[in-house]
Amino acid sequence: MSWTDERIDQLKAMWERGLTASQIADELGGVSRNAVIGKAHRLGLQSRPSPVKANEVPKKAAPPLRKSATEAEAPKPAAPAQHAAPPPARPAAPAAPTPAPAAAAPAAEAPAAPQPRIISVGPGGFLRQGPGDQQAPIPPAPPRRLVPAKPSPEIAGKTTLLDLTERICKWPMGHPGEPDFHFCGEAVNPGFPYCVEHCGRAYQAQLPRGTRRPPPPLPFGGPRVR
DNA sequence: CCCTGATTCGC
DNA sequence: GCGAATCAGG
Numbered sequence: 001m002s003w004t005d006e007r008i009d010q011l012k013a014m015w016e017r018g019l020t021a022s023q024i025a026d027e028l029g030g031v032s033r034n035a036v037i038g039k040a041h042r043l044g045l046q047s048r049p050s051p052v053k054a055n056e057v058p059k060k061a062a063p064p065l066r067k068s069a070t071e072a073e074a075p076k077p078a079a080p081a082q083h084a085a086p087p088p089a090r091p092a093a094p095a096a097p098t099p100a101p102a103a104a105a106p107a108a109e110a111p112a113a114p115q116p117r118i119i120s121v122g123p124g125g126f127l128r129q130g131p132g133d134q135q136a137p138i139p140p141a142p143p144r145r146l147v148p149a150k151p152s153p154e155i156a157g158k159t160t161l162l163d164l165t166e167r168i169c170k171w172p173m174g175h176p177g178e179p180d181f182h183f184c185g186e187a188v189n190p191g192f193p194y195c196v197e198h199c200g201r202a203y204q205a206q207l208p209r210g211t212r213r214p215p216p217p218l219p220f221g222g223p224r225v226r
Numbered sequence: 227c228c229c230t231g232a233t234t235c236g237c
Numbered sequence: 238g239c240g241a242a243t244c245a246g247g
Contacts, residue, residue, distance in 0.1 A: 003239085021231065035240050037231060042238070 001030030003039060015045050169195035
């Protein structure tokens with residue numbers, strides 16, 4: 001599997017949306033988590049909250065057993081005189097304990113990052129935006145009332161999250177949070193998370209905007225091999 | 227153990 | 238450029 005422009009776009013989008021590398025890899029298919037991370041770095045996409053990065057600046061004297069001591073370069077400041085001069089800390093680590101300016105929740109955020117490309121990821125990754133149909137701000141918390149999850153009559157007979165199995169089409173119907181949100185529930189197209197019909201919708205190529213999408217090519221035989 | 231992202235380095 | 242192997246924190 002190679003990094004086509006489209007896949008790179010999806011990677012960027014999902015990465016910025018805060019999906020984990022595993023999720024992204026899974027969503028794209030054909031690549032490993034490492035591949036995603038590697039690519040993200042090469043692209044210059046940069047570190048969001050990483051578990052292994054709270055601090056740590058310079059400290060590479062005894063790399064366990066790596067094959068090379070690439071950077072054993074401690075820039076000797078050649079500071080003569082000054083006897084008893086205490087190690088002036090590290091020249092490059094002033095007082096900036098919070099290098100992550102945007103470490104907020106990945107959800108309700110709109111940093112206004114210009115993103116002209118069109119991307120289209122299936123409902124699993126939940127991205128469907130483009131210059132034309134950008135998502136509304138999703139602003140004020142809807143005055144919806146949280147209710148003690150009683151089996152409302154609306155979802156009676158519907159496929160809920162708990163009903164999902166590997167053989168059940170997981171295409172979402174409606175939107176999460178809405179009272180009648182449920183899943184398609186049809187038998188899946190074997191090997192895919194959705195039924196044949198929804199596979200057709202999930203994996204179609206992005207049409208040029210303006211084009212009315214005709215009936216999806218139904219006899220699904222599309223891409224994505226896992 | 228599982229998960230995460232970061233980094234290195236042979237290809 | 239790519240990604241497995243490795244590292245390292247939660």
